[in-house]
Amino acid sequence: MTSELSTSEAATPTSPPEATPSDPRRGNLTLAAVLLAVLVVPMSISGTAVALPAISSDIGGGASGQQWVVNAFNLSFACFTLVWGSLSDRFGRGRLFAAGAATFTVGSVASTLAPNIVVLDVARGVAGLGGAAIFSCGAAILSSAFDGPARLRAFALFGTTAGIGVALGPTLSGLLVDTAGWRPIFAVQAAVLLVVLAATPAIGLGRPAGDAAAKFDLLGTVLLVLGLLAAMVGIVQGEPWGWGSPAVVASFVLAVALLVAFARVESRRPAPLLDLELLTHARFMALCLVPVAASFGFVTLLTYFPTFLQFVAGQSSAKAGLVIVLLTIPVVVGPLAAGRAVGAGVNPLVVIWISLGALIAGDLGTSAGGPRHGGRGHRGAAAPCGLRNGTVRRSRRRSGARPRPRGEGGYGCGSGEHDATGQRGHRGRGVRGAAHRSRHPQGRGSAGRRRRRGQCGGRHRQGRER
Template identity: 55%
Template sequence: MTRTAAAPTRQPSSERQGLTLAVVLLAVFVVPTSISGTAVALPAIGADLHAGPAASQWVVNAFNVAFACCTLVWGSLADLIGRVRAFAIGAAVFTAASLACAVTPNVYVLDTARAVSGVGGAAIFACGSAIISTAFDGAARAKAFALFGTVAGVGVALGPTVSGPAVDLLGWRWIFGLHALALGLVLVCLPAVARTAGETRTGAAPRLDVRGAAVFVLAMLALTYAIVQGSQWGWTAPGTLGLLVAALALLVLFTVRSKRTPAPLLDLSVVRDKAFLAYCLVPVAASFGFVTQLTYLPTYLTTVAGHSPSSAGATMLLLTLPVLVLPLAGAKLVERGASARGVVLASLGFLVAGDLALLLLGPDTSTLVMAAPMLLTGAGMGLSAGLVDARALALVDPAKAGMAAGFLNTLRLGSEAVAVAVFGSAVAGLVAGRQATGTAPAAAYDSAFHALLWAMAAVCAVLALAVVALARGERRA
């Protein structure tokens, strides 16, 4: 697909571009922080609001489900009403919902407010990507997206670190209060951003495909709810299978409608671009190869290797540090003439190698031996973080950048939910099966974890091959 040139606009000053990037990155930092950081507060929330484990867990799940359901809708809406305007609405929704979380009288109001926060967070990610895509060009765009990936990674990694002391010193309600304060600052600065980020709209009447949006949201709701509950109900339970079948039927209906509607929620011509689709698959590979380790490796370290929680947390820095430093390195390599496709493929190779190398992990494995596999896996995530967004959106007509960003981020979060749920359910099933034969709990978890490492490496390898095949027709970076 040939990228259509945007309408000529006066080039904004570097100061205004810097402000635009700072505002977007602040909002982007808050969203993943609110996901990983809120999990730390769940015990305090449950105790204070007298909530059971299921109701408390939906403080996190409600956000994730709403985020996954609404990202594509926000991206398409941004193309119609303007990216900055849609970003502002999302930031306002997130701010109001965070305030509601801070003053909630019970866990049910909190769960509802977190779902509303997820709706706002979806707008921040989808529209933030589109703003960067249209406000920056060339090497500046690559660097901006690298910072986007870095900040998102920092938010995930530092969420527990920031939220833990806040809970201890101020109470769990202040976690949401701090989110509201940060997004309030974003809202104050947005008028200046609107003058900097050149808006690109479709030029048509601002009408959203409401029926298509409803079908897509219902499909994602059924899919994500099945994934969230599948590990509890069982993957073959009637409720889980019924939701999965409903999700599949709704997605088929959505595809048929997209083909027949003049202005669909998702223009299928965007997805038919093989190179664009190739870049969209990279975060899916990272979900299986990296996010699963980030989620379940701490449990292995404490359950099997005998690490204390603080020691396990410190060891996990080996996995997260590359995510904090390598996005900019990847952008710099491309700026100096390296092929963007080559950098992305190298990152996928690191994911596969890191997962396989972690098979060396055992109850008595030293941190020094673990360092190489964990750093490799982190490099696989960090090297392409931001770069895939920059390359994918560079392939799309600027008028459809919001839609494309929404699709990319829907795949990103949706695949994370799938990978984490499937990995967790599979580990639990394997552990139960081995314990039934008399294997000790620690040994059972050790064996199950290694079996799943093989599976995750295989998934990453298959996706890497798919990326290679799809990206063959891309223009040289």
């Protein structure tokens, strides 16, 4: 790191500052610790999907259990990003960043040692809880630790590092699964975060000087988390339990009731967890819908496409990871290209429209490639999907939307949406059921043999009649 990454001026001695001092080396160590932690979170999201078939073969769990390996992380991440941001104003960003890194480490270690799918699902939820703190508090640390051009460079590295994590996750996980199994994936993540924890003293653990302790909205937090949890249970368990079953209907009714109560409570709070006034700004809401589109068109593909490539196309974990690289590399390149285009005078909304067009083209191309092509038909279509997700991150920041750092996390948005597509159309079997039927359209076992014999017998009878 260059000396340009200088830190902000030291705060008054009456309150220990959270921002790094003027020492460039300490500032660079703070930046390195934040970026290293940020690298692990998207790597865990994109890399875990590649390991799902190996996890199923080792500890079982069925389609629903496998979905919760991904969904538990996403649910925790989405629910607690706002919560960690609110708590950091009260207890200090550096302190909660360290707590998040420790929580993620504990979740990763528990995932490595998980004896069954239930323990693994819970451990992934714990890791998602820590990941939310890393992203929320990490961005706040960089904002308070750097000023001017140094802050711009720090946030550019923040976004690029997240893109590298998304791109690196499938490849690294695929290689580890083929060589050492799925458990080392989580062990590597824990090892990296132990290094981050060793560097956290350089960040500073106190509240920034001059910041008053903010009030924490406990009731709003409980209502939001429970409401999203009830909605997620209904979406994920709708297929195996039946969409009209009492448990699923009760989950959706409870979710609606809790979220309505959350909205009413937040509208009356002087310091709400979520400022509902933002929902009245049409431009802000329109731009917030862009990452929702990414959740449907990109994150869903990133989550379930590796399983499709392995079960339907018959590819190894390593090869599936390499195919996913085509989907994730544009996430690294896209922000740089979008930043240069906007800097050259291109309207940010034009960049957003181009990126959404790339998403649509990529998803349509991916849908056109069937299992009989062995995954080859999807490779050319994967890159446009990733290009959309990469370019839109940079252009959204310059499009005039009212900034809201605590609620802007792209990974948190739409965590429920990509659950809704996971099991659609195949009751109780999900991706693996679809894969089985794609490979064996005539069926397997006695029923399939009877159908095949019936077809052959019909042809013989026609020959004898002729």
